[in-house]
Structures are given as C-alpha cells and as structure tokens.
Amino acid sequence: MLLPLTCFGSNSSKTRCKLHDTNTEMFGNTGGGYYGNNQNNGGIWRLPLFIAFYIVFLILGAAIFSAIEGPQEMQKVKSLKQMRADFLEEYPCVPDETSKKLISRGTEFIALHSF
Incomplete structure (x- = not known):
C-alpha cells in the first residue's frame, strides 16, 4: 500500500515531507536522515x-x-x-x-x- 506523501520547500538543502495518514513529520537534508517528530512544545x-x-x-x-x-x-x-x-x-x-x-x-x- 502506497501512502500519500507531500513535500514542501524548494530549497534543495532542506525539505519537509509529511505522510497523510500519520502525524509523523520527516525532515531531510540532501544527504538524507530522519530527525523525528517535530513537536512544538510551548x-x-x-x-x-x-x-x-x-x-x-x-x-x-x-x-x-x-x-x-x-x-x-x-x-x-x-x-x-x-x-x-x-x-x-x-x-x-x-x-x-x-x-x-x-x-x-x-x-x-x-x-x-x-x-
């Protein structure tokens, strides 16, 4: 099953992608990597x-x-x-x-x- 994925930002060094069926946000650099959930506490x-x-x-x-x-x-x-x-x-x-x-x-x- 393929999940819809939306990516924001035109800057090639940092993009922001979100899976539509979960609240998980991923932040990736051009080198890749996962920074976890972006919880805005306070x-x-x-x-x-x-x-x-x-x-x-x-x-x-x-x-x-x-x-x-x-x-x-x-x-x-x-x-x-x-x-x-x-x-x-x-x-x-x-x-x-x-x-x-x-x-x-x-x-x-x-x-x-x-x-």
Missing part, C-alpha cells in the same frame, strides 16, 4: 512571552534613561527659567508672552544648529 507561549519581555525591556530602558538624564534636564530647565527671569528684569518693556516666544524660538534655533 510554541503558543513564545510570542506573548516575547512581547511581555519586550515591554518590560522598554520600561526598564526608559526608567534608566530617565534616571541618567533627569538631573541634567532639571538643571537646564532651572537655568532657562533663571535666564528668562533675568531677561524680564533687564527688559521690563517686553511682555511676558513675547519673552516666552523669544526664548522658545531661541532654544529651538540652538538645538537645530548645535553640533
């Missing part, structure tokens, strides 16, 4: 586990980045507020909203043109 949990690991990795990375860069950012914000207060003290004729726009445009310019 395969359904791989993607959710990977996604959970990746989310934890991103959260930990953000926390570490915040811990490293946080003090410098706070110092720069404090320095910028002090510069604004000094500017308004020296030039009281400039309205408050205009000074905010001037400082924000100045910091954008510096950020774009600093190397």
Whole structure:
C-alpha cells in the first residue's frame, strides 16, 4: 500500500515531507536522515512571552534613561527659567508672552544648529 506523501520547500538543502495518514513529520537534508517528530512544545507561549519581555525591556530602558538624564534636564530647565527671569528684569518693556516666544524660538534655533 502506497501512502500519500507531500513535500514542501524548494530549497534543495532542506525539505519537509509529511505522510497523510500519520502525524509523523520527516525532515531531510540532501544527504538524507530522519530527525523525528517535530513537536512544538510551548510554541503558543513564545510570542506573548516575547512581547511581555519586550515591554518590560522598554520600561526598564526608559526608567534608566530617565534616571541618567533627569538631573541634567532639571538643571537646564532651572537655568532657562533663571535666564528668562533675568531677561524680564533687564527688559521690563517686553511682555511676558513675547519673552516666552523669544526664548522658545531661541532654544529651538540652538538645538537645530548645535553640533
């Protein structure tokens, strides 16, 4: 009795064949050989586990980045507020909203043109 056999893959180095009346899968190289059943134990949990690991990795990375860069950012914000207060003290004729726009445009310019 001949059993129907289906083979997949066009790569000559590795083909995958399956007998239709059993759950036996064979993997063969060009040199031949049998690797046994390809049971996918726990395969359904791989993607959710990977996604959970990746989310934890991103959260930990953000926390570490915040811990490293946080003090410098706070110092720069404090320095910028002090510069604004000094500017308004020296030039009281400039309205408050205009000074905010001037400082924000100045910091954008510096950020774009600093190397």
